[in-house]
Amino acid sequence: MKVLNYIKNIFVGLWHLCQGMYVTMLNFCRPKVTLQYPENRGTREYGERFRALLTMPHDADNHHKCIACGMCMNSCPNGTITVVSKMETDTVTGKPKKVLDKHLYNLGSCIFCGLCTSACPTGAIRFSNEFEHSVFTKDRLLLQLNRPGSSLAPKPAPNTQTAKQDVGKPVENVATKTV
C-alpha cells in the first residue's frame, strides 16, 4: 500500500506540474500589458481622477474662479500653496473687497494628495494630467497659478454664496460639485 501510494504520488505530482506549466504557457501567449511611455505620448488617455499638476483654469476673458479665501492654503499638509491676496474697491458696491493677487504653488513639495481641490469652495483649482514635471533647476518648480492680469469671473455670486455657507461643514466635496 505504501509503495502504491509512493508511485501514485509521483504521478499526481507530475500531473500537477503539467497543470502549472499549462497555466504559465497561457500567460506566455497572452497579449502583453506593458505601456511604452514615450511612444504613447499624446495618445494615451489618463483617468479623470489622475492627479499630476495643480492648475487654475482660466476662461477666454482671462477670468478664474478663485475668491482668495485661502482654504487650499490651509488644507495643504505641507505648505505647498501660498495665496497672496490684496484689497480692492468693488466697482459696483464701492466697498473694499479681498481679491487674489498671486496663487503660488511649489511643485517640488506637492504630494498630490488632492486636499486643496476638495477644499476649494468654488472649484477654482483642479489637477490636470500633465505629469512630465522634470526641470533643471529647483526655481522652475515654483509656479504661479493665476495668469498675469487675470481677475475673478464676474457673476458667480449665487453660487459662491451657497458655497460659502457650505464652508466649515464636513462635506466639502459637495461645495466643489455645486459650482
Next chain:
Amino acid sequence: MWSFEKLTEWIDTSLRSCMSADGALLVEFVLIGIAILVGYALLALFLIYAERKICAFFQCRLGPNRVGKWGIFQSVADMIKILLKELIQINKSDKMLFRLASFFVIIGSVCTFGAIPFAKGLQAIDFNVGVFYILAISSLGVVGILLAGWSSNSKYSMIGAMRSGAQLISYEISAGLSLMVIVVYSGTMQLSEIVAQQADGWFIFKGHVPAFIAFVTYLIAGHAETNRGPFDMAEAESELTAGYHTEYSGIQFGFFYLAEYLNLFIIAAVASTMFLGGWQPLHIPGWDGFNHVMDYIPSFLWFFVKTCFCMFMAMWVRWSFPRLRIDQLLGLEWKILMPICLINLILMSVVVIL
C-alpha cells in the same frame, strides 16, 4: 549533408603547407581556443537576452526593449557595464582562493563546452569516454562554488556554498544515471558515436519507455545542477542575497553569471545530443522523401533548435514553479529521482538484453 570536416581539413592542410606539423598543431590549438571562447561569450550574451525576454513574456511584460531594436543589444550594454565595474576587495577574505574560485567555475564550464558536438564535424574534443568526461569536468564547478563560499568570509556565501555543494553532488547522481541509460542502450561513451547511432531515429523514439523517462529525469537533474529556480537554493535571493557569489563584483561576478547561463546551455546541449539526436536531422524509417528533405537543413541548425527547445523548457519550468526548501530538494533527489533512475537503468538493461 554538408560537413564541417571539409573546413577543418582545409585549415589543417593549408597550415601544414606553410609550417611544420608541430607549429600547425599549435596554431590549431590556439584557433580552437579562440573559437570556443568567442562562441562561449556570444552564446552567453544571447542566453542572457533570451532569458530576460522569455521571463518577461511569462510575466506579461515586454522585457528589455530600449537598447537596439527589441532590446537586442541590452546584454552587450550589460557586459560593457560589468567589465567597467570595480573589483571590490573583501576584508579578511582568502584573496588567492577568492580569485581562483571564479576561474574554477568558468574553466569547468568551458571544458565541457568544448566536448559538445555542435554540428557534423564540429567538435573540439571527442574522447572515447566523452560522457564520462562531461560528467567529470562539469562537476569541477562545484569546487569553485565551495571555494567561493569559503573564501568570501561571509555567512551568506558560506551557507549558499554548502547548500550548493549538497545539491550539486546529489543531483549529479541522477544526471549520471540518466546518461548511463543511453550509454547502456548505445553501447558507447563516445559522443560522436552516440550521435551517429541516432541517424535512423533519435534515442528518445528508438529507446522505448526507459529513454523517455531518462530524458525527463535528466532534464530535472540537469536543471537542479544549473542552480536555477525552482532549485536555486545556492543563490536564494530572498534569504541569502546572492548565495555563494554575494561578495563578488565586476568581472569575477561576471564569470559566475556567464558560467550559470552556459551551464544551462551545456545541460540542454547534452540532453539534445544524448536523447534528441544531436545534430542529426529528423529521420523516420521508410519515409525516404521526407528524410531527404530534412537532410537539406544544416546540421548546426538542427542542433541549436533542439538545444533551444531544451533551454526553453528549463526557462519555462523556472518561471512556473515556486522554490523548494533545501530538505524538500534533497528529498526529491534521494527519495524519488534516484530510485526512478536506478529502476530505469535496470529496465533499459532488460530492454537491451531482450
